[in-house]
Amino acid sequence: NQFISVVLVGATGDLAKKYLWHSMFETYKNGIENKGPYFLFFGGARANKTFGEDTLMKIIDRSVTCYNMQCESHKRRFITVVRYVQLKVEEDYENLAHQMALDEEGHSPDNPIAGRIFYLSTPPATYVKTAQLLHKHCRSHVANSWIRLVLEKPFGNDRKTSEALASSLEQWYAEEEIYRVDHYLQKPVVKQILPFRIKNQNWLEPLLNRHHVERVEIVSKEYVGVKGRTKFYNNVGVLRDMMQNHLTELLTLVSMELPTDGNVDNIDEIKEKKIALLEQVQPMKVKSLLFGQYKDYMQEAEKEGINKSSSVKTPTFAAALLHIESARWKDVPFVLVAGKQMDERTTYVRIIFKNNVFKIPPTTDNERIQQIVFHINYGVMKEPCIIVPWSLHKALWPKDVVPKMWSQPPAYGSEMSTYQTGVPGQTTDAYIQVVQDIVNGKQANFVGTRQLMSMWDIWQTSLNVLAKRPKLYTRNNTLDFTIINKQLAFVESEHLQQKYVKPTSDKPVFAQLPKHFLGGNLYVNSTGALAMQLTSSIIEISMKLIKEKKPFHIGFSGGKTPALLFRKLREIYPLHLWVNTHIWLVDERCQPLNSHRSNFNLLFTELLQHINIPYVNLHPMPVSIAGSLCTDKDEGDILYERQLSNSVINGLDYVVLGLGKDGHVASLFPHDKSLTLTTPRKVILTNAANRGDKRMSLTVDFLNMSKNIALFVTGKEKHNILNSISSESDRLKYPVQNIQPNAGHLAWFVDSAAWLGV
Numbered sequence: 098n099q100f101i102s103v104v105l106v107g108a109t110g111d112l113a114k115k116y117l118w119h120s121m122f123e124t125y126k127n128g129i130e131n132k133g134p135y136f137l138f139f140g141g142a143r144a145n146k147t148f149g150e151d152t153l154m155k156i157i158d159r160s161v162t163c164y165n166m167q168c169e170s171h172k173r174r175f176i177t178v179v180r181y182v183q184l185k186v187e188e189d190y191e192n193l194a195h196q197m198a199l200d201e202e203g204h205s206p207d208n209p210i211a212g213r214i215f216y217l218s219t220p221p222a223t224y225v226k227t228a229q230l231l232h233k234h235c236r237s238h239v240a241n242s243w244i245r246l247v248l249e250k251p252f253g254n255d256r257k258t259s260e261a262l263a264s265s266l267e268q269w270y271a272e273e274e275i276y277r278v279d280h281y282l283q284k285p286v287v288k289q290i291l292p293f294r295i296k297n298q299n300w301l302e303p304l305l306n307r308h309h310v311e312r313v314e315i316v317s318k319e320y321v322g323v324k325g326r327t328k329f330y331n332n333v334g335v336l337r338d339m340m341q342n343h344l345t346e347l348l349t350l351v352s353m354e355l356p357t358d359g360n361v362d363n364i365d366e367i368k369e370k371k372i373a374l375l376e377q378v379q380p381m382k383v384k385s386l387l388f389g390q391y392k393d394y395m396q397e398a399e400k401e402g403i404n405k406s407s408s409v410k411t412p413t414f415a416a417a418l419l420h421i422e423s424a425r426w427k428d429v430p431f432v433l434v435a436g437k438q439m440d441e442r443t444t445y446v447r448i449i450f451k452n453n454v455f456k457i458p459p460t461t462d463n464e465r466i467q468q469i470v471f472h473i474n475y476g477v478m479k480e481p482c483i484i485v486p487w488s489l490h491k492a493l494w495p496k497d498v499v500p501k502m503w504s505q506p507p508a509y510g511s512e513m514s515t516y517q518t519g520v521p522g523q524t525t526d527a528y529i530q531v532v533q534d535i536v537n538g539k540q541a542n543f544v545g546t547r548q549l550m551s552m553w554d555i556w557q558t559s560l561n562v563l564a565k566r567p568k569l570y571t572r573n574n575t576l577d578f579t580i581i582n583k584q585l586a587f588v589e590s591e592h593l594q595q596k597y598v599k600p601t602s603d604k605p606v607f608a609q610l611p612k613h614f615l616g617g618n619l620y621v622n623s624t625g626a627l628a629m630q631l632t633s634s635i636i637e638i639s640m641k642l643i644k645e646k647k648p649f650h651i652g653f654s655g656g657k658t659p660a661l662l663f664r665k666l667r668e669i670y671p672l673h674l675w676v677n678t679h680i681w682l683v684d685e686r687c688q689p690l691n692s693h694r695s696n697f698n699l700l701f702t703e704l705l706q707h708i709n710i711p712y713v714n715l716h717p718m719p720v721s722i723a724g725s726l727c728t729d730k731d732e733g734d735i736l737y738e739r740q741l742s743n744s745v746i747n748g749l750d751y752v753v754l755g756l757g758k759d760g761h762v763a764s765l766f767p768h769d770k771s772l773t774l775t776t777p778r779k780v781i782l783t784n785a786a787n788r789g790d791k792r793m794s795l796t797v798d799f800l801n802m803s804k805n806i807a808l809f810v811t812g813k814e815k816h817n818i819l820n821s822i823s824s825e826s827d828r829l830k831y832p833v834q835n836i837q838p839n840a841g842h843l844a845w846f847v848d849s850a851a852w853l854g855v
């Protein structure tokens with residue numbers, strides 16, 4: 098039955114509000130539920146007792162959220178073990194010591210205090226003084242009780258100040274008493290990197306080296322900016338905020354040597370091996386770094402009282418290329434990326450293997466990327482997980498990781514069915530884990546002094562050498578970069594045309610694709626993976642509707658592109674869905690339906706004849722009536738319009754469109770009068786310019802009523818038109834630019850050949 102006192106200095110600050118009180122409560126609750134350890138909490142801040150106490154109680158009330166009665170009752174008890182203490186001058190620390198002794202005695206007379214935790218969540222400039230006063234007055238006099246001094250980063254601003262802070266602390270605290278927090282080390286997937294490597298070492302260790310690894314990507318992109326925190330951020334920038342600590346830790350975990358006995362609890366050896374690895378990382382070269390600043394940063398900083406001259410060079414994005422000078426890793430690029438206000442939120446470590454890594458017998462799918470991904474946060478996966486392609490090797494999961502199957506669109510370049518994935522059992526958030534590890538004395542999950550110094554050694558030279566203004570960026574304008582001669586360079590681009598420079602050597606391009614294109618989401622992938630992605634998207638929407646007992650109405654356009662999609666659909670679309678699916682045509686050639694030029698014919702050959710769909714669910718366009726093809730007197734367009742009006746009141750649920758090389762969409766051609774219709778129509782007859790044939794087509798107005806529109810664009814020959822429509826706006830010249838759903842979703846599915854033009 099251990100009994101512990103926690104002093105939280107900075108108890109009313111941001112971190113305390115956001116994470117610490119909630120984590121303290123969870124730790125307290127754990128203690129109650131497991132019959133120990135028990136806690137007393139002393140929340141310290143500069144305000145006087147009356148004001149401070151009131152503020153603290155309000156903060157705790159807001160930070161600790163409960164969803165059941167039992168938790169509410171724990172919360173009421175928790176408040177009784179929290180005291181507010183003013184901590185402003187030395188005398189306050191003497192009072193604190195006195196109060197702690199009294200309370201500890203009163204709370205647990207038969208059970209002396211096991212230890213005291215001093216958690217500093219204050220501006221780093223106050224660390225030395227606070228640590229000194231806590232040492233001087235607040236160490237417990239109970240025999241064998243311990244002290245843990247907890248610090249939040251930044252631990253200094255560079256090697257020198259960090260060393261100075263460490264030497265000050267050393268005067269009063271032993272190394273094993275200091276807990277420097279890096280909350281990334283407590284993230285569920287991060288905690289499993291070493292256990293995973295150990296568990297799979299027989300097959301994995303022989304692959305983790307320069308002969309087999311093409312590159313390692315360590316990426317943390319955040320959607321948020323730093324508004325409200327620019328004062329802090331302006332001093333640190335992205336290098337100190339993310340790279341020197343979190344991302345360097347991740348690099349260490351994937352590349353260090355394993356403990357010789359394969360024991361993940363062999364803390365001392367792990368510490369030494371981490372330091373040994375860090376000492377082999379080459380100091381950062383300025384030319385191996387790229388910086389960006391999001392466009393509104395300076396304005397935000399100015400509003401928060403920072404003058405322009407000091408914010409002009411603060412990087413909010415950086416990409417860094419690191420090398421490890423060891424026999425194992427020599428010349429393998431480790432690419433680290435971190436940024437604020439990016440196009441998505443995601444954190445991962447991705448080890449990409451060279452083409453020489455195969456399962457035996459080798460896979461026949463040459464598009465498959467051989468990789469291992471430690472997916473840490475958010476992004477393309479719904480949960481943090483470890484990803485290993487089946488084609489690489491069978492993965493063994495450490496004891497706290499469970500295998501999981503996913504039904505979701507492809508991720509990291511492949512369909513989910515090609516991967517094995519393992520999800521960590523730990524679901525507690527990082528800060529709860531931080532507090533629990535402090536309580537349990539798991540110091541290995543914190544940053545030791547020697548390790549810290551080696552981390553500064555890597556970044557030191559690059560910290561203050563921002564000669565140029567960082568490249569300005571917005572969420573939508575990408576920061577693609579490439580490696581040239583062991584250096585990083587932005588791939589400069591104004592338009593799509595220049596966006597992807599084909600690498601001159603075989604060096605990889607690290608492209609951060611834009612997420613949006615012409616008002617819709619953008620997905621770029623290899624043709625096969627893209628068709629799969631589109632199929633998954635169709636299945637998802639149809640399942641949703643069918644679960645709600647509604648029919649699913651989908652429209653397909655013609656041309657050759659959809660054939661691939663039809664094949665995927667017939668292979669993958671679950672049988673039961675077809676019964677409730679209605680298939681419409683977006684456009685049709687005025688040809689007999691059995692002509693090889695008929696869109697319906699292609700649909701029939703590639704899809705309909707292979708599936709079990711009721712005849713009444715098929716809606717070909719009436720282009721051939723009693724042998725005549727789209728004559729005015731046939732009124733086929735009016736007939737189809739009537740059919741649509743009877744069945745599809747608020748627009749189609751899903752429409753798959755193609756893009757013509759001239760910018761046409763459906764059978765709406767450049768400068769066609771149908772683009773400027775004044776009367777509302779759903780279906781019209783058009784002329785295919787320069788082709789001399791007549792068509793029937795849904796109108797822009799009706800297409801835009803659809804709830805989901807996918808533009809499926811494949812092939813190198815579509816590259817130029819993608820360029821043109823992204824750089825010039827002319828709705829008559831480029832009919833596709835009229836496709837902007839009124840209230841639905843638009844998505845562009847573009848294959849790499851069309852996107853890159855190669």
Ligand SMILES: O=C1O[C@H](COP(=O)(O)O)[C@@H](O)[C@H](O)[C@H]1O
Pocket residue numbers: 319338339444474
């Ligand atoms: O330490 C920091 O990390 C967060 C990102 O952490 P995450 O757990 O949300 O990935 C970052 O926003 C912050 O600027 C930095 O100081």
